[in-house]
Amino acid sequence: MGKYFQSKTVKAALAATIAIFISNYIGIEFAVTSGVIAILSIQNTKREAMIISVRRILASIIAIALSYVLYMLLGNTPVIFGIFLLIFIPITKYAKITEGTIVGAVLSTHLLSSNNINFYWITNEINLTIIGIGVAMAFNLYTVSLEEEFESNKEKIEEYYRIILSDMALSLVTQSVPIYEQQILNDSEKLIKNTKEIAQQINNNYILKNDYYYIRYIDMRMLQLDTIKRMKKHFSKFYMTYEQTKLLSEFTNDIAMNIYEYNDCINLINKLNSLRRDYKSMSLPANRDEFENRALLFQFLNDLEEFLIIKKEFKLSL
Numbered sequence: 001m002g003k004y005f006q007s008k009t010v011k012a013a014l015a016a017t018i019a020i021f022i023s024n025y026i027g028i029e030f031a032v033t034s035g036v037i038a039i040l041s042i043q044n045t046k047r048e049a050m051i052i053s054v055r056r057i058l059a060s061i062i063a064i065a066l067s068y069v070l071y072m073l074l075g076n077t078p079v080i081f082g083i084f085l086l087i088f089i090p091i092t093k094y095a096k097i098t099e100g101t102i103v104g105a106v107l108s109t110h111l112l113s114s115n116n117i118n119f120y121w122i123t124n125e126i127n128l129t130i131i132g133i134g135v136a137m138a139f140n141l142y143t144v145s146l147e148e149e150f151e152s153n154k155e156k157i158e159e160y161y162r163i164i165l166s167d168m169a170l171s172l173v174t175q176s177v178p179i180y181e182q183q184i185l186n187d188s189e190k191l192i193k194n195t196k197e198i199a200q201q202i203n204n205n206y207i208l209k210n211d212y213y214y215i216r217y218i219d220m221r222m223l224q225l226d227t228i229k230r231m232k233k234h235f236s237k238f239y240m241t242y243e244q245t246k247l248l249s250e251f252t253n254d255i256a257m258n259i260y261e262y263n264d265c266i267n268l269i270n271k272l273n274s275l276r277r278d279y280k281s282m283s284l285p286a287n288r289d290e291f292e293n294r295a296l297l298f299q300f301l302n303d304l305e306e307f308l309i310i311k312k313e314f315k316l317s318l
Contacts, residue, residue, distance in 0.1 A: 011136075011142075012042045015035075015042055016035035029124050030128060033128050042139060042140065046206070047204045048204055050140075055099045056099050059092050059097045059098075060104055067117075068117060071117055107128065146201055146205070150199060153194065157221055158261070163184055164228060169249045169250070170249070173246065188225060192221055195218050198214075230303050231304065244297065265312045272305050272308065279301075
């Protein structure tokens with residue numbers, strides 16, 4: 001049920017209906033306009049709704065004031081309405097409140113159709129604006145928590161990475177690649193992109209503050225995904241002796257088992273440096289092929305190191 005009422009379409013329909021009902025009940029002229037304003041004021045996030053509402057109110061005040069001056073001085077005719085638009089539209093663009101252009105123009109037509117512009121009509125237009133935006137804001141403030149969905153996606157992403165790295169560790173020994181390898185990678189990328197949108201929505205649902213944790217977390221995983229892609233590219237090119245392979249396989253699996261969020265990766269980085277020293281102490285390559293394989297091995301280690309450093313920097317930034 002919560003997801004149903006979270007729908008922007010449902011919110012717009014309910015907000016418009018309630019706004020019109022309230023306007024009719026208290027006897028406001030052009031009550032349907034409050035419903036239109038409510039529809040236009042339904043937004044995806046709380047912060048977005050608040051910003052646009054303020055801009056729309058400012059534009060409405062400017063439109064009412066400008067209409068009053070023009071129609072009182074020059075008369076309320078279609079030609080004067082055209083002059084109103086020539087003045088009003090540039091003002092909204094300059095003031096960066098274009099979200100209120102349509103609403104302001106509609107309110108001006110109400111005053112245009114009036115034979116006697118007085119306090120009653122001005123109050124009428126202000127009430128239409130307040131009711132429409134007010135009802136919409138009530139619905140905008142109701143949002144289903146996205147944090148739970150983010151947490152669920154986060155666990156899935158970490159599990160995908162655990163599978164990918166575990167398979168890498170196994171493949172180093174078996175020299176075979178799972179048939180589902182590319183599918184897991186594709187699923188990871190799609191999930192990360194979807195979770196990035198959720199993170200942005202969560203942040204924009206904070207009206208008076210920013211909480212960039214969610215965005216920073218998913219950006220960290222995106223950077224790690226790029227590193228994994230490079231690792232797989234190097235991974236497919238080198239073939240090593242059993243001793244070298246076994247050491248790298250064990251270390252890659254160690255990373256896979258410690259992929260969870262709160263690991264600062266410092267111990268893993270220390271292990272990686274130790275492994276690099278062990279490789280350097282081994283006998284020199286005997287031929288060109290061994291030299292190229294050894295170079296690819298070190299590049300693979302560098303990619304693993306970058307994967308861990310990305311996580312370490314994220315953890316330290318919290």
